[in-house]
Amino acid sequence: MTDAVNDMPGRGSAYPRLNSTLRHALLIAVCIVMIYPILWMLSGSLRPASELFGGEAGLIPSQVTLSAYPDGWFGLQVTFGRFFANSLIISVLATIGNVLAASLVAYAFARLRFAGQNFWFALMLGTLMLPYHVTLIPQYVLFRELGWVNTWLPLIVPKYFAVDAFFIFLMVQFFRGIPRELDEAARMDGCSAWRIYRKIILPLSMPVLATAAIFSFIWTWEDFFGPLIYISEMENYTVQLGLRSFIDSSGTSSWNELFAMSILSLVPIFLIFLFFQRLLIEGIATTGMKR
Template identity: 60%
Template structure:
């Protein structure tokens, strides 16, 4: 009969970690904690960083919004309390600034809103049509000197308006366009905004050329390819162009001040400037009230077009 020898250093059943006779310690032999114990400090550390980051963003956002909130609050204060009470909550609440500011100038404020709307609509039409056609030519057509003309177009972005405003004024004065909306609308119809051309060129280049080739096999020319294929697929870029054109044209002060000198031709930015008088008392309450009115169209356009704006800037083609 064979004898079985039992070693003294063999682990016994009672000392086995898999035995159910006693609880398992969270610490191993060298004193290290288990994975669950290690995960708790990491979780709370990440949560603390996230809370601090969001608090910092909220504080930074409130700092940026404070001037706008102060202007809204000041539009409901009497003139003599606007600069004496820097707080946001007015001690005296009045809506007279809106009624007074609406009729304070030579014409009702709706007249200046209409003037700005005419210029904005003309600029929108010009940029959407002319810039998209120029972008299609640079992106899809092959012609002599294309790269040279594209480089010249990009160089025009670096020209400040103060360099070309004097030659433009002389030209438009010879054409007898001063105190009309033509100097502010007609250049848009000639694709003078190189930024929007470059934006659409990058977007058009992201659209597969196989779509153009398939359309040519069906007998389409460049006109139908542009209208039926490129424009429907370029809605984000077109929306971005429309939103930026609206904001920049609506807020434009310098060009409109140069070409529009008669009070009946004033736009919103020039009309707001007339509320401030350097020699007499300025109507700050009316100015702030009409400034809020002038900001509403920009706010609504950005609110409803934000999705297309982000998509048009972030993408350079189709999915």
């Protein structure tokens, strides 16, 4: 499956008519359309607030200023620094939970034998398609009873119980590709199931663990709905909620600051994209990740 995303130069095609130059021109045009809005937002964040909003479709500001960044950063009662720290903590803890729990469960499904295994596996697959809305309200009631509303716990703790079946499925697929004889050799070597998981399966699964970690981080970082319903005090806001408040408090009057904070909120994802692009794309190509 991995070579599905490797490049195969010289590959024949059914569509030889479109000549190469034309094709590149077309693709570059599409690229520009894709990227232009983001660049436009970046350039907007560098314009002075006085520059009439929107009237400008070009990318080059008449005057470059970085003032929108500090202004936006301190634009609310709570600084964006706090939001970033909150988002980072939540995302990191959620990611650890997801990878840990999903890998344990996936190991059970992929490698151990126990009564009812197929039944549980089918149930697990069944939850893949279940929209989270059906569990939303009782979960909210539950967390409210536990006194977890307005804390980060509802955003973090469920991940330690492998609620996102997607990651389990992803890892089961990968673990099944590891030769079973390695487990058996380890068993002959006296390993317990735990030690096989820890010393054989996990070290050999770094690619899938990294892929799961990256997606888990990005999805938690971008999550808006969870924080929206669970977190009410600005002290505890994530970046996404901070941005929402910023729209509400400033409207379009300080759009350059809004743009600046929006750009900053995308930076972590963009960095991950830069460094782990290959893992991301392989992850999608091999598993059909939703986005």
